[in-house]
Amino acid sequence: MKIYFAPLEGITGYIFRNIYNDIYGHIDKYFGPFISPSENCPITPKERRDITPENNKGMYLVPQILTCRSDCFIEASKELQAMGYSEVNLNLGCPSGTVCAKGKGAGFLPETLALQKFLDDIYAYGESEGMKISIKTRLGYYNPEEFYDLVDIFNAFPVYELIVHPRIKSDLYKGEPRREFYAYALEHSKNPLVYNGNIYTGKDYEDLSSMFGVSPDPIMLGRGLISDPSLADKLKGLETETDFKKFKLLHDSIYHEYQKIMSPDINVLYKMRELWTYWRILFDGKDRDIKHLLKAKKYAEYDAIVNSILSK
């Protein structure tokens, strides 16, 4: 089974990816949080630092591009190609209001004529330059039935992989994914499919497999893999239990690496707090400690609470 690590802007940057990959590994592809090219600047220095191959050794990374302009997509892809990449991903799923208002991410989905023209351009470039282009999409913007047309549109292009997150824009990341639309894609997509959405446990994966009548493969994991970093190993049959020694190493390494590049304390602690909102499900019965931890303002305070949580 192939497992892809979903892009999570603000979380799965190169520091997290490297540490995760060293401690856990067994991820077939990592997807970078989106690059948002503009006319004058295809890739900003900060974006470049995140995806430069020197900062991503020993892993297969796919950079992701968020734009509704084919010229910007192609310029950014060319820079990525010059850095050594031969696969990029197009973001057609971001539900953020500001992104969608500019016609990007999920905001591009209802503009089907413009989308077709955009895909004509980028796949012509991809074919001529040997760049593989995958797509990460939602079902639609206003309603999930938009997906029927979108599948037809994507079928007209050599989409390297079509990653489907079966929600619409207004679903954000809440509620149950509309899995029945993925079942539709399984029947009607000519392009290779990747399932993404709400896999937190082995049981979630089994339920999907019985619903689809086939085990989805590859799958892309996001919040489930942040929440339980051993989820990929569990799904691949390499681990049965969460290994808390490995978890502690992950925690400590991320914490120390952030301390090297950020200050004051509170900025590092903001980053750690975001992670703990996912990690808390691993620590049943430690709700009070975690509540305090989420309010810690100084390292000393935070360290004492983490030690008490992790000494379980």
Ligand SMILES: Cc1cc2nc3c(=O)[nH]c(=O)nc-3n(C[C@H](O)[C@H](O)[C@H](O)COP(=O)(O)O)c2cc1C
């Ligand atoms: C904080 C956060 C940041 C995200 N950033 C990105 C992003 O940069 N690009 C993208 O395609 N999806 C992004 N996503 C969506 C995830 O990649 C994924 O599709 C979503 O979380 C559903 O999968 P999951 O249920 O396995 O988490 C983000 C989601 C979250 C919660």
